[in-house]
Amino acid sequence: MDRTKIAEKLKKLIEEDTQRSITSHDEKLDLDSYTMMLTITFVKEELGIELDMDQLDFDAFTSLNTLADLVVQKAKASALSA
Amino acid sequence: MSKPGTDDASIRRSTVQSYSTRGSKAYEDPMNKNFLYGDITVRFIDRIAFGPADKVILDIGCGTGFVFDELYDVFLEHGMRGIGIEPAEGMRRIAVEKYGDDPMFDIVEGSFERIPLADRSVDKIISTLALHWVRSLEVAAVEMRRVLRDTGSLDILMIAKDDGANFKKAIVAALRKHLTFAQLMDTATLVQRVRPAEVKAAFAAFDDHFTVDVAKFTDIVYGTFDEHMKWWTARSTPVIAEVRDKDRFMIDLRTELEKIGTEKGIPFDTAYYWITAKAKDDGQN
Numbered sequence: 001m002d003r004t005k006i007a008e009k010l011k012k013l014i015e016e017d018t019q020r021s022i023t024s025h026d027e028k029l030d031l032d033s034y035t036m037m038l039t040i041t042f043v044k045e046e047l048g049i050e051l052d053m054d055q056l057d058f059d060a061f062t063s064l065n066t067l068a069d070l071v072v073q074k075a076k077a078s079a080l081s082a
Numbered sequence: 083m084s085k086p087g088t089d090d091a092s093i094r095r096s097t098v099q100s101y102s103t104r105g106s107k108a109y110e111d112p113m114n115k116n117f118l119y120g121d122i123t124v125r126f127i128d129r130i131a132f133g134p135a136d137k138v139i140l141d142i143g144c145g146t147g148f149v150f151d152e153l154y155d156v157f158l159e160h161g162m163r164g165i166g167i168e169p170a171e172g173m174r175r176i177a178v179e180k181y182g183d184d185p186m187f188d189i190v191e192g193s194f195e196r197i198p199l200a201d202r203s204v205d206k207i208i209s210t211l212a213l214h215w216v217r218s219l220e221v222a223a224v225e226m227r228r229v230l231r232d233t234g235s236l237d238i239l240m241i242a243k244d245d246g247a248n249f250k251k252a253i254v255a256a257l258r259k260h261l262t263f264a265q266l267m268d269t270a271t272l273v274q275r276v277r278p279a280e281v282k283a284a285f286a287a288f289d290d291h292f293t294v295d296v297a298k299f300t301d302i303v304y305g306t307f308d309e310h311m312k313w314w315t316a317r318s319t320p321v322i323a324e325v326r327d328k329d330r331f332m333i334d335l336r337t338e339l340e341k342i343g344t345e346k347g348i349p350f351d352t353a354y355y356w357i358t359a360k361a362k363d364d365g366q367n
Contacts, residue, residue, distance in 0.1 A: 019277075030251075032247065032250065032251070032254070032270075033254055033266055033267060033269070033270035034270045034271070034275045036267065036270065037267050037270045037271050040267065053263065053264035053267060054262070054263075054264055056263050056264070056267075057263050058258065058263065
């Protein structure tokens, strides 16, 4: 799964929910907990990656890149264990 | 994509239970009634218009009977009957203590998704700061439409998506020291977080006979830590219930909220919707 494409998909979702534009994938997102939950749901339903709530922390939601890294990492781990 | 927290179409049991215990007494506190949401509610109630055809008024999520307290004389003057429905037993008990013997009012168990009334039996639906607790706005709207007469009307005060956005950042900063990420995410979906267009879409069941409008209002209300805590603890009991060391949490919360304080006090950036449904052929449109 391509990191940039994932970041773009997440960008679209977060921009729509927060009604603000994100100028770069490194920009600090400052998401509220509802938008974080929306992102987790999106990753599960649209990208097919289930993020483990007990292993997640707020740092993963710092930017689109940190989020995309998390998804890529989780996708790789899932592929290895399959 | 589904919205988070909408897996179950009824209000969470834990929410109802926490309101039944800790929340009930806090709601009756004068500081909660007169500050911020209490004040907003009074202003909303004062602007609701009642016509000669309004005989049966339904207050959904009536809590301790605040709307009936405020509108008692109006009910008397217009010869109206008030029905308050409330899922939280503790809240309902206080409302029954106040109005159980008054033939003008009935207080019964129920919720937005389960209104214990006959089809087309209500002239006006009122609700103040309760609709955001439902798990599905669509289900709630269908049920409200079922009981509302075709010539009726609806006035609902609902928390907006961005209500208290900055204030809540300070709350979350304090909560992070006491709840796990998973617990915090669980509380994030306790309430509906929707935009006006989404509210309007959810009320599609009213399109047959009604015009639905959603007006948004914003304001900044300044207060001391104690003033904010009166309303916040009253309205956040499901969240506070998750915290183990509540004393330590309150100390952390004070620290975080004082960080955003100004010389006017700690600001709360309130945002709310006034949802109205008016019959298309009532001659007022």
